[in-house]
Amino acid sequence: MSKMTLAQKIGQMLQVERATCTAEEVKKYHLGSVLSGAGSSPKNNTPSDWLEMIDSYWCASVESDDEHLSIPILYGVDAVHGNNNISGATIFPHNIGLGAARDSELIKKVSKVTTKEVMACGIDWVFAPNVALAQNYHWGRTYESFSHTPEIVNRYTTNIIEEMQFDFPHQGIIAGIKHWVGDGGTIHGIDQGDTILDWPSLESTHVAPFKQAIKSGAMTVMASFSSWNGDKCHGHKFLITDMLKTKLKFNGFVLSDMEAIDYLSNDIYQSIGISVNAGIDMFMLPNNWKEFIEHLHSHVELGTVEMDRIDDAVKRILSVKVHYGLFDKVRPTLRKMSNNQSFGSNEHREIAREAVRKSLVLLKNKDNILPLNKSSRILVTGKNADNLGHQCGGFTIDWQGVTGNELIKNGTSIWQGISKIAANAKHIKDVENENDYSMFDAAVVVIGEHSYAEGMGDIRNGNDLLIQSGSMVNGELNIIKPYGKTLTLADLHPEDYQTIKHLTDNNVPVITVLISGRPLIIESELSASAAFIAAWLPGSEGQGVSDVLFGTHDFQGKLSFPWPQRDENLPTYKSNQYSPSNKIKPLFEYGFGLQYKN
Structure with missing residues (x-):
């Protein structure tokens, strides 16, 4: 530090996004760090592309002369x-x-x-x-x-x-x-x-x-x-x-x-x-x-x-x-681990698959409809059944996440996981066009939220609460369009309940798998379902869901948040003290989670 000029010190205090600085600028301004914001990636977005890019920043940062010290960047x-x-x-x-x-x-x-x-x-x-x-x-x-x-x-x-x-x-x-x-x-x-x-x-x-x-x-x-x-x-x-x-x-x-x-x-x-x-x-x-x-x-x-x-x-x-x-x-x-062959390997994906099956929480299992028989005739549907983007959620490839399977390489959707285990399973995107429901023993309906991140995932009915909160804050207000207006799934995504209801009206028992970044108000969907699973945002290894649907593994997950009955059940603030509302008991308590062996 005794060798550093003020310019060099200020440069170390900066972390700059890769898209707004060159390697030459890293050296010129003595920058301390470079980052990639979510979704900011080089070329074809492979490990070798990242290494080539970071290498250029690194080499610039350690190149010294009379006006520049050799201080490596952090990426x-x-x-x-x-x-x-x-x-x-x-x-x-x-x-x-x-x-x-x-x-x-x-x-x-x-x-x-x-x-x-x-x-x-x-x-x-x-x-x-x-x-x-x-x-x-x-x-x-x-x-x-x-x-x-x-x-x-x-x-x-x-x-x-x-x-x-x-x-x-x-x-x-x-x-x-x-x-x-x-x-x-x-x-x-x-x-x-x-x-x-x-x-x-x-x-x-x-x-x-x-x-x-x-x-x-x-x-x-x-x-x-x-x-x-x-x-x-x-x-x-x-x-x-x-x-x-x-x-x-x-x-x-x-x-x-x-x-x-x-x-x-x-x-x-x-x-x-x-x-x-x-x-x-x-x-x-x-x-x-x-x-x-x-x-x-x-x-x-x-x-x-x-x-x-x-x-x-x-x-x-x-x-x-x-x-x-x-x-x-x-x-x-x-470096020793650069471009290591373990990146995205089967060994790593098996650990992610384990994480999926251990994170699933079974909320309902009427008449022990689960586990399913691998030879059963199963209809698989719902907008999130074959959608790796929604399955992974926000902060995946892009800041707000992605939709569909194209950009999530080498992953397995929930439908793909089921199809590997159940030979008689059939994926139908639009069940209302199906004529014969008697051929199915049960339906797995994968529903829930789209991908989102940060404020664009907020649930807010109008901007009045935002403005009210912002008026009490010293500083500027950042207004971001929210995800929706309600936590009630039937209102937030009415297509989900419609799919479940259509199947139950045709005497097909439904196992619902909810993809979501939070507990939602699910009264309608839960009541209509024979079994209900909170799958959260499971990531790229959807076969972890099929592992428990068919009983290869038992459910292990327990709620780490209480599951509310309705919006009034959510936490409130009183007298500058946090206290959960106790007027309405949660639908499911913190720690709830069913298992087959119980």
């Missing part, structure tokens, strides 16, 4: 359920499904595979795990949460960090814990909204997983887009500096979320000063990063940001790079 991605950006990767169930599995050893295996597939592409750093405690299912990021209580999240967090950061400086990747803090507790479940709690309540719930993460060796933490009691977390010195860094003794560095500082003020110059002084160390800025450099220079020159604050940020960043062994690593293409 980061959102690998939140496998290395999900990259074609052919093994895609695991999203966190909500893994939470239902209640299996710490499974989490270790999932994290190990993810780490290997990330290293195969030359990537150093992942923005995972998300340790949010989702408290309201209207939140579009509910599926990124393992549970609404710290118990499961704390246990999983340690396992994930230890598996990812397993052999520094020789192997492993850097885990990025997110989001600091309280994003799962916003009122009305609004993404980027406001969590209204006193500090003791915040600390006992939403802060608890971060304590565990720091104890387990977490080296990076991403700040939350949300606010706490009206003040945005990205500008919150008390939360970032006083609590996270000082009280919790976090010695790593704090990363901003994508463009999040832009919403601190309508003046970007002021936003930069606020966020740096609050304690943000590295800034994820895809577009206005050159403006950031200019403005931060000005802040230092004018004394509105002290040089000590710059030095603290850079020291933290460089310390993480040193601890990770970055200065001793060879270029990405020459």
